[in-house]
Amino acid sequence: MRGGGGVQSVMAGPRPVVLTGPSGAGKSTFLKRLLQEYEGVFGFSVSHTTRKPRPGEENGKDYHYVSREAMQAGIANGEFIENAEFSGNMYGTSKAAVQDVQAKNLICLLDIDMQGVLNIKKTDLNPIYISIQPPSMEILEKRLRDRKTESEESLQKRLDVARKDMELSKKPGMFDVIIINDDLEEAYGKLKGALAEEIAKIHKAKK
Numbered sequence: 001m002r003g004g005g006g007v008q009s010v011m012a013g014p015r016p017v018v019l020t021g022p023s024g025a026g027k028s029t030f031l032k033r034l035l036q037e038y039e040g041v042f043g044f045s046v047s048h049t050t051r052k053p054r055p056g057e058e059n060g061k062d063y064h065y066v067s068r069e070a071m072q073a074g075i076a077n078g079e080f081i082e083n084a085e086f087s088g089n090m091y092g093t094s095k096a097a098v099q100d101v102q103a104k105n106l107i108c109l110l111d112i113d114m115q116g117v118l119n120i121k122k123t124d125l126n127p128i129y130i131s132i133q134p135p136s137m138e139i140l141e142k143r144l145r146d147r148k149t150e151s152e153e154s155l156q157k158r159l160d161v162a163r164k165d166m167e168l169s170k171k172p173g174m175f176d177v178i179i180i181n182d183d184l185e186e187a188y189g190k191l192k193g194a195l196a197e198e199i200a201k202i203h204k205a206k207k
């Protein structure tokens with residue numbers, strides 16, 4: 001894979017924030033709340049994916065939904081900071097996705113898997129790494145089932161990856177912050193606490 005291509009150094013500004021964690025841990029829930037509560041502070045890095053949109057998801061807002069061929073062509077053309085295969089689909093962060101947010105001087109929020117984290121660590125993006133984790137595998141499975149977005153096969157694939165990623169996550173120094181998402185309000189409060197310094201910087205810059 002190619003490097004970050006100087007996305008951060010070209011567009012200096014607030015530090016991006018990576019949210020990672022198993023499928024069903026609560027990343028999208030938290031991202032949506034942050035974007036809603038702090039308008040003009042955060043911007044979402046809209047990834048590309050080859051998976052099909054779920055009901056309610058919007059092209060260009062949740063993801064750029066593309067074919068495998070288009071995605072592969074973009075990667076070959078050096079348009080991506082990182083990309084990964086997750087549960088049978090391709091996902092990737094384009095340079096443009098991050099640049100669009102940084103050009104507006106917003107804190108860029110990235111929702112990426114563990115492979116993405118490991119690859120972003122090789123670039124000069126220099127984000128804050130936050131891991132959202134479920135209280136247990138049993139609760140994770142229940143939340144994923146209750147979300148009703150996955151087939152049984154897709155659910156099992158996500159749980160398999162989750163088990164492996166939870167092991168990888170134990171490596172010291174992997175993340176700046178780990179948040180256990182048990183009680184939603186409590187966990188969201190901790191996330192806001194972890195981001196308070198960066199949020200304050202944006203507010204100050206706007207004065």
Ligand SMILES: Nc1nc2c(ncn2[C@@H]2O[C@H](COP(=O)(O)OP(=O)(O)O)[C@@H](O)[C@H]2O)c(=O)[nH]1
Pocket residue numbers: 020021022023024027028047048051082083084086091092093111112113114115116117
């Ligand atoms: N590496 C990488 N992972 C991504 C990207 N976009 C999304 N993901 C991850 O892909 C996984 C599957 O995402 P999604 O299909 O939306 O399912 P969900 O996590 O169950 O809601 C999640 O772990 C996301 O964090 C990306 O651009 N790069």
Ligand SMILES: Nc1ncnc2c1ncn2[C@@H]1O[C@H](COP(=O)(O)OP(=O)(O)O)[C@@H](O)[C@H]1O
Pocket residue numbers: 021022023024025026027028029030143144146147181182183184185187
């Ligand atoms: N603390 C929580 N308690 C109960 N349900 C939760 C909690 N956090 C998230 N959920 C629910 O769990 C499901 C998975 O959350 P989601 O944000 O889609 O996870 P991710 O984006 O990490 O895959 C969603 O249906 C969400 O409403």
